[in-house]
Amino acid sequence: MKRASLWTGVVLVGIVLVAGLVSLVWTPFDPNRVFPGAALQGPQGAHILGFDQLGRDLFSRVLAGSQICLIVGVISVSIAALIGVPWGIAAGMLKGWPSELLMRVADILYAFPALLLAILFAAARGSSTWSAMTAIGIATIPAFARVARAATLSVMSSDYILAARASGTPYLMSAVRHVLPNIAPVLGVQASVSFGMAILAEAALSYLGLGSPPLVVTWGRMLREAQTYMFNDPALALWPGLAIAGAVLGFNLLGDGLRDLLDPRLREAV
């Protein structure tokens, strides 16, 4: 039972990854190629999901949409982790007001949800994939900082940190030798969950027309365009939506499964 979520997550994430990689070199049809007169047609022949409102192959577009979702996830989670993790570790290892200050700044950043920050960026700089990824990444920093800090605090309160000090291990060395390996699993879980949230935020942004430019195929934009044709063809909105839900579910389940796998309490109990 416990491993069920882990394996479902691994499979779903695997599908998205494979789709993203395969679509780089091959899709059944060019996702931007318009088949004249095929607009809003249902499935036929090699076009297993049918055509969109302009007559483009829907399946190819859903496949290609996985690319941007993976790119946004990877870049924004990397931004968040690269800044948030050292930030949190520092806040956990420092004492007194410097630590307090670090966390207060993180708290203020927490008041800017990813989407709001992305909208703000789009307003000031114009919308682009980069501005979306940066905004989502920055908005995710506090999540990593908090998790890293909490984990660091619990590691720092262990006697093995005292033992390391009593053995003459310098403070910073302790961070590398003891803190990082011990908080890595928690960060892995956080990365997986943040990946899912980044996908959701990017989809919403594209849906609002504030994400990647029109020629880039994104699931969010597909939904935006599909909404106009809801009366004619609800399937247009079905597939990209399912793709988003599947990808997010995959990363969430992966995170959950990792958590269960690594939770020391659960492990001790077995």
Added chain:
Amino acid sequence: MSLLEVRNLSVAFGRRPPTLTGIDFTIDAGARVGLIGQSGSGKSVTALAVMGLLPEYATATGSIRLGGTELIGRPDALFAPMRGNDLSMVFQEPMTALDPTMKVGRQVAEVVRLHRKSSREQARALTLDMLEQVDLPDPEQVYDAFAHQLSGGQRQRVVLAMALINQPDLVICDEPTTALDVTVQQQVLRVLRHNLDAVGAACLFITHDLAVLSQVCDQVLVMLDGAIVEAGELKSVFTDPQHPYTRGLLATARLDQVAPGSRLPTVADFYRRPERTPGTEVAG
């Protein structure tokens, strides 16, 4: 007929091998039975099984009868009213056993009002009386205190008050003094003995400390790896232990009778458990 009769009790958690296998013991009305064994031997599981508080994924088989009433398989709607009234329990950790957000007096008074019709004032009066019985100075002040405002010994006495206020037939104490300092431990044990006498309750006293056990109990059950390996009167078990494991436990417990600095006897000198495969050992 005994007050508590446990017959062929086995408990398993999920699909894991059973934690308890075929436990048999009885407790007579007013008797004090000590249950001893090392951590992980199944002492606490036995207690929770009797209380009907095993987690839902645990399965208990066999028979537990309290005053003739079968407890295994008893629906919670019928079992819950017995808890705190016919049988009650004192846990190890006084620091966390009380609700941190509720005044401790109210928590004790609630136990009264849960099981019998009584007005708020009556319950309060009973509670104050009980707090006095467990040797708490200034019961009025303790009544209105939150748990974190009391010391460990005071909290454990409040928990004792909760367990005893409805004068149950059986009180189960799970390592009630392990978390306390020695001087406080003495007081709590004294309060426990005194109040068990006053209420006339029987007691199942779980501990890993033979010395503490000898100060409370008159019968002993020795538990090893989920089974009871020895049972009997305190004196006969302590002076003439039959099972090698009991002999080992007794030898290691008598630190006061070994010359300082000399080699201490260990359990392994008397009893070696069948080898376990490395890597599966459960830490102490």
Added chain:
Amino acid sequence: MSDPSTPDPSTPDDPAPVYAVRDLTRVYPGSRTVVAVDNVSLTVRRGQRLGIVGESGSGKSTLIRMLAALDRPTAGDIRLHGRSIIGVPERRLGFLRSAVQLVFQDPRSSLDPRMRVGDIITEPLRSRMMRHRSDVPDDHAARLTEVLEAVGLPADSARRFPHEFSGGQRQRIAIARALAPRPEVLIADEPVSALDVSVRAQVLNLLNDLVDRMGLTMIFVSHDLLVVRHVCDSVAVMRGGRIVEAGTTEQVYQRPQEPYTQALLAAIPTIRFER
């Protein structure tokens, strides 16, 4: 026993003490200031086995943490072989770190769960502070084999992780780590109180044996008076941050002077049948 004429540990004018502690005070500031250690003086001689007993909150743990320079005193002086450790920056504490090692209460917390036993035990040897000291062994592999054997663990333990061992075995690992840099002083903070009674005797036997064999000086902190009596030759009783009574184990246990010591001794649970 190491020395028949064990003097009172609080006598400060010992000729060449390992530790000389004077008027040590540690105050934790805050809205409710806590004086954890209050004006404590004591000396520890070479080969002495000093037990520090007290109930929770008596300041015994704070005291030894200051002795190991893991906590800094508010006032007072600590000298190791005549050299003050007060105000010495962490990186200059090599002389203390190589000479003084600790064993903590709970091996589950004191051993890094993600490190192999071999790495845990040799961590003190690898630290920059100790690497070049003449008193610290430089052949790590050889020393690892030596200490594993000394604490009675199989040689292949080095490749395994702490969670693969039982509680008693884990405490042996912690002891092996403490022994690795050939320390002179071993400070043990409640080393057996997290262990089962049946395992406790084995670890105590091991400690006694090692201290004898290696001629260590030991400071042994415990709330259990019987354990201290068994392991130590002298004892200091702490209460509320102060040492209320000190002397040889025999003196203190046979003829306790302070009412608090008497109460503590009277409270020791012993097996008895009268009831």
Added chain:
Amino acid sequence: MAGSGTATGSAPAVRGGTASRRGGVLVRILIRLGVFLASLLVASLIIFWVCNALPGNVAQAMLGQSADPAAVRALEEQLGLNRPFFVRYGEWIGGMLTGDMGTSYLTHQQVGVQIAEKFGVTAWLVGFAMVLALLIAVPVGTFAALRRRHWAGFVTSGLSQLGLAIPAFWAGIMAVWLFGVWLRWFPANGYVPLTEDPAQWLAHLVLPVCSLALVQSAVLVRYVRSATIEVLSEDYYRTARAVGWREIPALLRHGLRNASLSVVTVLGLQLTTLLVGAIVIEQVFALPGLGSLLLQAVAQRDLVMVQGTVLVLVLAVLLVNFLVDLSYLLLDPRLRERR
């Protein structure tokens, strides 16, 4: 023969007087207030900086990308945009304090008036969604926790996991199709003010509120579940069971009081996600709320309007977090005293 004297070490018997306790709380409330105001200041700086740091942003936006640089500079001069950053920031914040949120350069509408006009729609949407999400999540989450080893609990958790992955706007789109287009139970989009026609007002809110709340409750179910599981493993819950409380009453009496602390925190966080969700949902259902105002302003690159709207949204988030902090102080007797 009272034993308090020898009770554990340095802990005095019963400590702390009521008077000193109250004083401590007041000081801590003031500290939180200070932190709240400081956060607001920093947040407003960030917002203003993002919108104004690049010179020519506003003027360029007004004149279009291909405008003559000289004309842009002239317009900047005219609007006072070439003055130092902090002067303009001070002006903006100063106006804020007197209730003047500025005027759009593009539409010449008062930002404050616009926000006040649209605020109600968003508030109704978020408020209803929050209540509905709670009504769903608390019982479902508790059930999932109590039966976590049972297939029913497992299925419940699985469903909440699924709900967590569904974008609220997709749920909205599908709801429009199902209930608005296919079944025709509710209007598919648009808004009717409460004062105009209460029945229609409600009818127009049903779908947006439900799609927002449904997804939101999935998040909440998980929090309630883990908070409840935590309480179930607490010693005081076990004590409550041992003195005769049944599962649910024990949870209600002792669990809820303690779990409410963590649930309150979560509610604070949830409001943030709900506000953001509302921005998108308003777009799906063409509701004239703050979200629509913001997106319209973004589309027109009306930065004065954007910074005003974002500030109001961030203010709401910070304010709720501040209130959550305060409720902590009031709910937990341990926090009331410590430090």
